[in-house]
Amino acid sequence: xxNNSYKPALQxxxxxxxxxxxxxxxxKTLATFDISDLAHTFxxxxxxxxxxxxxxxxxxxxxxxxTKEIVFAKFIKKLFKEELSPVRFLHExxxxxxxxxxxxxxxxxxxxxxxxxxxxxRKTKEDLRVFSxxxxxxxxxxxxxxxxxxxxxxxxxxxxxxxxxxxxxKLDVVFNLDYLADKGMVSPVENTERLYEGAGVGVQSGxxxxxxALRYLNLKKGSRFIDLGSGYxxxxxxxxxxxxxxxxxxxxxxxxxxxIATKAAxxxxxxxHVTFLVQDLSAPDFKIPLADTYYIYDSFSxxxxxxxxxxxxxxxxxxxxTIVTKGNARFRFETPEQRTKWSSPQxxxxxxxxxxxxx
Ligand SMILES: C[S@@+](CC[C@H](N)C(=O)[O-])C[C@H]1O[C@@H](n2cnc3c(N)ncnc32)[C@H](O)[C@@H]1O
Numbered sequence: 001x002x003n004n005s006y007k008p009a010l011q012x013x014x015x016x017x018x019x020x021x022x023x024x025x026x027x028k029t030l031a032t033f034d035i036s037d038l039a040h041t042f043x044x045x046x047x048x049x050x051x052x053x054x055x056x057x058x059x060x061x062x063x064x065x066x067t068k069e070i071v072f073a074k075f076i077k078k079l080f081k082e083e084l085s086p087v088r089f090l091h092e093x094x095x096x097x098x099x100x101x102x103x104x105x106x107x108x109x110x111x112x113x114x115x116x117x118x119x120x121x122r123k124t125k126e127d128l129r130v131f132s133x134x135x136x137x138x139x140x141x142x143x144x145x146x147x148x149x150x151x152x153x154x155x156x157x158x159x160x161x162x163x164x165x166x167x168x169x170k171l172d173v174v175f176n177l178d179y180l181a182d183k184g185m186v187s188p189v190e191n192t193e194r195l196y197e198g199a200g201v202g203v204q205s206g207x208x209x210x211x212x213a214l215r216y217l218n219l220k221k222g223s224r225f226i227d228l229g230s231g232y233x234x235x236x237x238x239x240x241x242x243x244x245x246x247x248x249x250x251x252x253x254x255x256x257x258x259x260i261a262t263k264a265a266x267x268x269x270x271x272x273h274v275t276f277l278v279q280d281l282s283a284p285d286f287k288i289p290l291a292d293t294y295y296i297y298d299s300f301s302x303x304x305x306x307x308x309x310x311x312x313x314x315x316x317x318x319x320x321x322t323i324v325t326k327g328n329a330r331f332r333f334e335t336p337e338q339r340t341k342w343s344s345p346q347x348x349x350x351x352x353x354x355x356x357x358x359x
Contacts, residue, residue, distance in 0.1 A: 004089075005037075006033050006037035006040060006041060007089045009029050009032070009033075010029075010041055010044065010045075010112070011089065011090060011093060012029070013025070013026055013029055013108060013112055014045075014048070014090070014093075014105045014108050014109060014112070015093055015104075015105060015108075016108060017104060022111075023111065023115055026111060026112055026115045027115060027119070030112075030115055030116060030119050031119075035123070035127050035130050035131050035134070036130070036134055038116055038119065038120060038131055039130075039131045039132075039134035039135040039138065040134075040138065041112065041113075041116050042113060042116045042117070042120070042131075042135050042170075043135050043138040043139055043142070043168070044086075044087060044109075045109040045110070045112045045113040045116065046109075046113055046167050046168050046170065047086055047087060047142060047164070047167060048087060048090075048105065048106060048109040049106055049109050049110060049113070049167070050162065050163065050164055050167040051083065051084055051086075051087065051162065052102050052103065052105065052106035052109075053106070054083065054161050054162040054163075055076065055079065055084075055099070055102065056099060056103070057161060058079070058161055059072075059075065059099055061161075062075065072097075072098055072099065073095045073096070076091075076094050076095055076097075077091070077095055080094070082149055083149065083160075083161075083162045085145070086142055086145065090105075093105075113170060114170075117170060117173050117174055120132075120174055121173075121174065121176075125267060125268065125269040126269060128174070128267065128268055128269075129241065129268045129269050129270065131174075132171070132174060132175070132241050132268060133241045133242060135168075135171070135174075136171075136207075136211060136238060136241055136242050137242065139168050139207060139211055140211040140212075140214070140215055140242070142164060142167075143164060143208045143211055143212055143215075144212075144215060146160070146162065146163075146164050147212070147349075149162070164208065165206055165208055166206065168207050169206075169207065171207060172232075172234075175234075175237055175264040175267070175268070176260070176263065176264055176267065177204070177232040177233065177234060177237075177260060177261070177264055178232075178260060179203060179204060179232055181256050181257075181260060182203070182254075182256075182257075185254070185256070203231050203232070204231050204232055204234045205234055205235050205297050205326050207234070207238065208349075209235075209326055209349065209352065209353055210234060210235045210238035210239070211238060211242070212348055212349060212353060213235075213295070213324055213326075213348075213353055214238065214239060214242055214243065216346070216348060216355070217293060217322065217324070217355065219239075219243055219246050219292070219293060220292065221245045221246075222245060222246070222247075223246055223247070223291075223292040223293065224246070224247045224248075224249070224289075224290070224291035224292055224293070225239050225243075225246050225247070225248050225249075225291060225292070225293045225294075225295065226248075226249045226250070226251070226288070226289065226291040226293070226294050226295070227248070227249070227250040227251070227294075227295045228251055228281060228288070228294055228295065228296050228308060229251065229252060229281065229296065229297065229299040229300065230250025230251060230252040230257075230258075230261060230276055231252060231254075231257050231261075231297075232257050232260050232261055232264075233250055233252075233257070233258075233260070233261025233262075233264055233265065233276050235250075235295055235297075236248045236249075236250040236261065236265075236274055236276065237261070237264055237265060237268070237270070237274065239274075240265065240268075240270040240273060240274035241268065241270060244270070244273060246273070247273050248273060248274040248275070249275050249276075249277065249289070249291070250274075250275070250276040250277070251276075251277055251279040251281055252276060252277075252278065252279070253278060253279060253280040253281070255278050258276045258277065258278045261276040262275075262276045281300070281304055281307065281308055282300075282301070282303055282304040282307050282308075284307075287311065288308065288311045288312065288315065290315055290318070290319065291315075291321070292319075292320075292321060292322065293321065293322045293323075293324060294312060294321065294322070294323050294324065295324045295326075296308075296323065296324070296325050296326070296329040296332075297325075297326040297327055297329060298325075298326070298327040298328040298329040299329075305332050309332060309333075309338070313341060316341070316358035316359075319358075320357065320358055321357075321358050322355055322356070322357050322358075323342070323355070323356040323357075323358075324353065324354070324355055325345075325353070325354045325356065326352060326353055327352060330345060330351065330354040330356075333345070333354075333356045341358070341359070342356040342357065342358060342359070343356060343357040343358075343359065
């Protein structure tokens with residue numbers, strides 16, 4: 001199927017009020033999609049679920065603040081200029097519909113999204129890789145759109161109601177990154193953050209963080225990217241899929257997390273340039289290898305931080321490097337002592353993501 005021609009078929013599935021044969025109808029339609037159409041469908045349906053929740057909230061807020069009756073078609077038409085622009089192909093249906101009508105589309109979107117994932121996982125490694133890389137490229141564009149809309153609203157003193165933060169988390173199912181594997185786990189080191197059972201989804205960077213970092217880093221072809229404390233490998237997998245020309249290494253000392261990340265890289269056929277290794281970064285005999293970019297999502301004990309940062313400083317004395325921090329890790333590079341050693345941070349996502357460059 002050529003580009004865009006999946007859209008009428010997807011619209012038909014979204015607007016179906018009752019499937020005659022469920023899930024057969026969905027599967028039959030998806031079977032006619034090529035791998036790129038499937039990736040578009042995954043992203044469109046995931047986006048729709050968040051977008052329709054936002055439309056419902058926005059409709060409610062406007063209803064509270066207005067004495068006039070709100071004409072749904074007019075109200076929704078405006079949203080297609082900005083927040084709903086990624087699914088503009090659905091505008092006629094939405095304009096003719098009602099809130100209940102599009103809520104039905106949202107329920108169908110969840111079913112379609114799950115069916116796409118099921119189908120993608122049955123594909124060859126090569127297809128799964130293309131599916132995932134295509135989806136990530138589209139997702140990256142959507143996060144960039146969200147960023148631009150947020151900034152435009154901020155200038156007007158307004159808040160963007162649409163949030164895509166966890167919208168694409170079902171990619172974990174595509175990659176089989178089952179963070180619930182931590183269940184029952186006993187921490188190898190007492191009181192070490194995020195190692196214990198129940199650390200939950202917060203143990204991983206959001207896909208938004210990973211694709212945003214990648215968009216603004218401008219990694220050089222042939223460069224090396226190291227994730228220090230790589231968890232289930234989300235970041236490494238995103239970098240590996242979107243930048244097959246970059247070598248990725250992740251170090252992590254919880255063995256089952258490394259196992260899950262490694263399996264994902266193998267299933268996606270990116271394991272030639274993406275490697276995950278079991279390693280305690282605080283081990284005195286471990287030397288962090290040379291790389292161009294190091295990623296740290298707040299995770300370490302003081303001892304580990306000291307050990308890691310002193311090695312990064314040694315590396316920075318030999319070559320220019322970039323440290324990417326997510327969350328509180330930034331503060332380790334902003335102490336009075338460290339501040340002189342790095343550029344002041346380039347901040348993204350309100351400082352949740354920072355780039356520190358060596359001088
Ligand atoms: C917050 S998670 C971040 C995971 C991944 N970088 C991401 O952003 O999705 C931090 C990880 O660092 C690991 N970690 C903590 N201390 C470590 C150490 N001394 N050596 C290796 N890994 C460590 C934890 O087990 C955890 O999986």
